[in-house]
Amino acid sequence: MTSSGLVIPASGSRAAAIRIAAVTRHQAVLLARDPGPMIGYTVMGLLLITATRPLYAIVAPTVPGAASGIDLAAAGMAVMFSLFALKVGAAHLLNERTWRTRDRLRASPAAFGEVLAGKAMPILAAIIAQQAVLFGVAAAAFGLRPRAGWLALAACAVAWSACVLLLGFGASTLARSPAQLSAAGDIFALLTTVIGGALVPVALLPGWLRAIAPASPGYWALAAYHTALAGSTAQLGRPLEMLGVFACIGAFLTALIAAA
Amino acid sequence: MTALLEASGLVRRYGATVALDGFDLSVAAGEIAGLVGHNGAGKTTFARVTAGLLAPHAGMVRIAGQAPARARPLLGLAPQELALYPTATARENLELFAGLYGMRRRAARQRIAALAGDLVLSDVLDRRARDLSGGQQRRLQAATAMVHRPRVLLLDEPTVGADPVTRDALLAVVRAAAGEGAAVVYTTHYLPELDTLGATLAVASGGRVIARGSRAELLATVPGHAVADFARPPAALTGLAPLGGQAEVSQDGTRLVITAPDPAAALAPLLAAHADAVAHLRSLELRPPTLDDLYRHLVAS
Numbered sequence: 001m002t003s004s005g006l007v008i009p010a011s012g013s014r015a016a017a018i019r020i021a022a023v024t025r026h027q028a029v030l031l032a033r034d035p036g037p038m039i040g041y042t043v044m045g046l047l048l049i050t051a052t053r054p055l056y057a058i059v060a061p062t063v064p065g066a067a068s069g070i071d072l073a074a075a076g077m078a079v080m081f082s083l084f085a086l087k088v089g090a091a092h093l094l095n096e097r098t099w100r101t102r103d104r105l106r107a108s109p110a111a112f113g114e115v116l117a118g119k120a121m122p123i124l125a126a127i128i129a130q131q132a133v134l135f136g137v138a139a140a141a142f143g144l145r146p147r148a149g150w151l152a153l154a155a156c157a158v159a160w161s162a163c164v165l166l167l168g169f170g171a172s173t174l175a176r177s178p179a180q181l182s183a184a185g186d187i188f189a190l191l192t193t194v195i196g197g198a199l200v201p202v203a204l205l206p207g208w209l210r211a212i213a214p215a216s217p218g219y220w221a222l223a224a225y226h227t228a229l230a231g232s233t234a235q236l237g238r239p240l241e242m243l244g245v246f247a248c249i250g251a252f253l254t255a256l257i258a259a260a
Numbered sequence: 261m262t263a264l265l266e267a268s269g270l271v272r273r274y275g276a277t278v279a280l281d282g283f284d285l286s287v288a289a290g291e292i293a294g295l296v297g298h299n300g301a302g303k304t305t306f307a308r309v310t311a312g313l314l315a316p317h318a319g320m321v322r323i324a325g326q327a328p329a330r331a332r333p334l335l336g337l338a339p340q341e342l343a344l345y346p347t348a349t350a351r352e353n354l355e356l357f358a359g360l361y362g363m364r365r366r367a368a369r370q371r372i373a374a375l376a377g378d379l380v381l382s383d384v385l386d387r388r389a390r391d392l393s394g395g396q397q398r399r400l401q402a403a404t405a406m407v408h409r410p411r412v413l414l415l416d417e418p419t420v421g422a423d424p425v426t427r428d429a430l431l432a433v434v435r436a437a438a439g440e441g442a443a444v445v446y447t448t449h450y451l452p453e454l455d456t457l458g459a460t461l462a463v464a465s466g467g468r469v470i471a472r473g474s475r476a477e478l479l480a481t482v483p484g485h486a487v488a489d490f491a492r493p494p495a496a497l498t499g500l501a502p503l504g505g506q507a508e509v510s511q512d513g514t515r516l517v518i519t520a521p522d523p524a525a526a527l528a529p530l531l532a533a534h535a536d537a538v539a540h541l542r543s544l545e546l547r548p549p550t551l552d553d554l555y556r557h558l559v560a561s
Contacts, residue, residue, distance in 0.1 A: 015362035022359020026345070026352060033347040033388075100343035104404070107311040108360040109332040 019110045023118025030092060031122050037088045042130045045081035046137055049073045053142060063201040067147065067230035074138035075225035076198040078131050078157075079218050082164050083192050085130055087185035089123040089168035094181050116254070120165055127161040148228045152236060156224040163217055163243045166250030173254055192218040217246040264289045264443035265310065265412045269319035272305050272467075279305040280316065281467035287443040289411070292434065294454035295447045296555055297464030303447045304340055306464070307414045310445070311337045323412050333361060336410030338402045340417045340447075346390035350381060350400050353389055354407050361408035368407070375403050378436070380429045395426035402430055406437060413437055413444045419453060431456050451551035461551070463558045471558050475551070482549040482557045483508075486523035488516045488531075489543045514542075523547070 031038070049070075056076070057069025096102040105115050135153060138144040146153040171188065175181035193199055195209060196218020202210055213219045224239035263286035270283040280302045287293045295303050308314040310321050312328030312335075323331035344353050351372060358368035376382045379399040384392055389400060402418045415434065419427045427450075435457060438444050446459060454461065454475070461478055463471040471478055492514070507520035509530075520526035524546050531538050549557075 018362050018364065019360050022356055025359070026348065026356040029348055029352050030345065099345060100339070100341055101345060103308075103311075103313055103339065104337070104343050104357070105360070106313055107332065107335065107337045108357070109362065110360050 015109070016111075016114055019108075020114050020118045023110065023115055024121045027092065027119045028122040030095075031088075031126055037091075038085060038126050038130060041081045041084045041088075042133050045077040045130070045134045048080075049077045049134065049138055049142070052077070059201060059204065063203050068144075070138055070142040070144045071226065071229040072201060074135055074142075074144050075222055075229060076193075078134045078225065079160070079196065079198040079221045080189070080193040081134070082127055082131060082160065082221075083189035083218065084185070085127050086164045086168035086171065086189065087182060088126070089120075089165050090172035090175065090181055090185060091178065092119060092123060093169055093172035094175055094178060098178065116169065120169070123168075124161055124165050127164055128157055131157040131161060144229070146229045148231060148233045148236065152233045153225070153228040156221075156228045156236070156240070159240050159243045159247075160221040160224065163221070163247040163250065166247045166254065167217065168250070170250040170253030192216045195219070197222055214242075217243065220246070262289065263287060264324055265321075265445065267306065267310065267319065267321045270306065270309060270316045270321065271318035272302075272309055272314060272316050278467050280309065280319075283319070283464070283468050285445070285462055285469055285472070287412075287445060289441045289443055290438050292438045292444040292446055292457045292459040293462050294451075294457065294459035295445055295462045295464060296449070296451060296454070296551075298559065301464040302467040303464055304416055305467075307337065307339070307416045307445070307447065310412075310414055311335060331412075333408075334411040336405035336408065336413045338405035338413075338415045338418050340420070342397055342401055344389040344397060344401060344404070347388060349386050349388050350376075350392065350396075351385040353400060353404055354385075357404040358407045363408055371407055371409075372403075375407060375433070378429070378433045379403050380425070395422045398422050399426060399430055402433070406433065409437075409440065409442070411442055413442050414447075415444065416447045417449065418446075419448065419450060427453065451555060454551060461554075463555060465559055471554075478554055479549050479551075480521065482554045483519045483521050484523045484549040484553070485547040486518040486520075486527040487545045487547065488518070488527070488541060489545075490514050490516070490537070491540045491542050 053069050053073040055069075056072035060067070060069045060072055063072065096105065135144065135157070171185060172181065175184060195213055196216035197205060197213055198218050202213045202219065205213065220239045220242035224236060224243060227235045227239060265285070265287040267283060267285045270280045271278070272280040283302055283306055285293065285295070285306070295306070297303055305314065309316050310323070310328060312332060321328055323334055328335070345356070348356070354372045354375070355368060358371065363371065372385070373382070376385050379402070381396060381399055381403065384396055389397060392400060398418060398421070402415060405415065406413065413434070419430055422430065431453060434444055434446060446454070446457060448454065460474050461471065462469045507518050507523070507526035510517045510519070518527050518530070531541075
């Protein structure tokens with residue numbers, strides 16, 4: 001601010017950084033003000049890990065690549081409840097429409113990509129945090145130990161969370177109301193969970209479901225998690241690649257519909 | 261004076277409905293242009309086109325010589341409907357918009373404190389927007405549009421539902437913004453506000469501006485009224501009508517209504533010529549044309 005009180009805004013890339021930081025801070029505040037859904041999806045995941053671990057322990061020897069019941073339970077619930085968390089990210093984008101703030105953002109100097117980047121970061125952090133809590137509790141309480149190392153597991157969690165986030169943003173551009181988003185989000189999460197093998201391991205699914213399982217991003221998330229938990233880092237390439245493909249689909253859908 | 265905001269020949273359709281049909285408006289730095297018109301006259305569509313939210317089908321808008329998409333840093337928009345983040349506090353709403361316009365945090369904090377003081381929002385800055393009263397939300401919305409000191413300010417009915425205190429605070433801040441050199445387009449249905457603002461007028465109807473000028477210039481084109489009330493039925497007074505010259509004279513019971521651009525000037529010779537009628541004069545009321553009369557006159561014509 002000058003001595004005359006005139007505010008001089010920053011310009012160029014510095015201004016872009018200020019804009020992204022402003023949206024990020026603001027989105028973090030909005031998430032913090034409404035933490036219920038993320039807490040709920042994390043606590044439910046923990047409960048189901050606890051409840052289903054004995055069942056998965058029986059199933060584990062029949063599942064190729066699974067070391068133990070806790071591997072299956074933790075990875076399955078991490079995938080399932082992160083898919084439910086997808087609705088949180090989508091709802092925050094949809095809110096911009098229902099609160100009519102979208103036009104305020106559009107009328108501002110912030111580019112669409114800047115707004116999206118600013119909104120994405122806190123939501124991504126929240127989904128990664130959810131995954132960290134699920135695996136952290138599974139490790140502390142039930143002895144989960146990733147054979148490929150914690151770093152590999154963290155890389156899988158980041159890749160899957162980014163994929164979930166971008167799919168969620170894509171979904172928000174398709175939904176016209178919160179009710180529509182909630183219903184569509186539940187259906188998508190359950191379908192992806194079931195087809196991907198997060199509830200019942202793919203090896204135990206009926207043949208026709210096994211055949212279509214790779215079409216589900218959940219399948220590749222589980223493949224990544226199972227590899228990190230019971231395999232080696234060298235085997236992570238393919239699942240992470242496929243998660244990248246699904247993330248690109250989400251990003252493309254978001255950009256396409258937002259531009260239209 | 262150079263126009264900061266210049267719109268010419270704007271056309272915008274929604275399907276078969278023509279919202280803007282050759283809309284022209286220029287607003288100079290430091291000028292407040294009161295944009296008035298009935299619902300559907302094109303005011304809100306004009307604001308949306310100017311803010312770059314809608315593309316015109318024809319015509320052009322320039323803000324400081326630039327197209328809306330490039331001039332966004334220069335523009336402040338407070339739309340007609342509330343558009344705030346309800347779960348964020350007033351301060352957080354303002355900080356977001358300050359940041360969106362590239363304001364550094366320290367400068368933003370100082371500006372927010374000053375603006376909140378001017379708009380009587382200081383005490384509620386840390387309250388969530390959804391918990392504010394309707395008037396406070398209106399002022400907050402206007403503040404989010406002004407926090408970065410825009411050179412062109414579009415305020416679309418900012419005082420809808422506002423109480424007099426809210427309105428006065430807001431109008432003072434708008435005047436101050438114009439005083440600092442902003443070009444302001446102020447859309448309203450409350451015409452007396454435009455007097456308070458010292459605004460020039462743009463009357464919109466059917467998607468175009470049908471009258472544009474200063475208050476005095478436009479009011480000079482509208483007839484006012486003088487109403488003389490007599491103690492007894494002024495049957496004889498009907499004969500006075502032709503004496504009014506350009507004035508129209510009509511009788512309503514005991515009342516004689518003179519309609520003229522300057523009703524006082526028309527009435528004086530009329531009564532001077534009929535001193536006997538003056539003896540029965542009970543009351544005399546002069547009603548110079550108001551902005552409401554101007555608006556009705558223009559829309560009717």
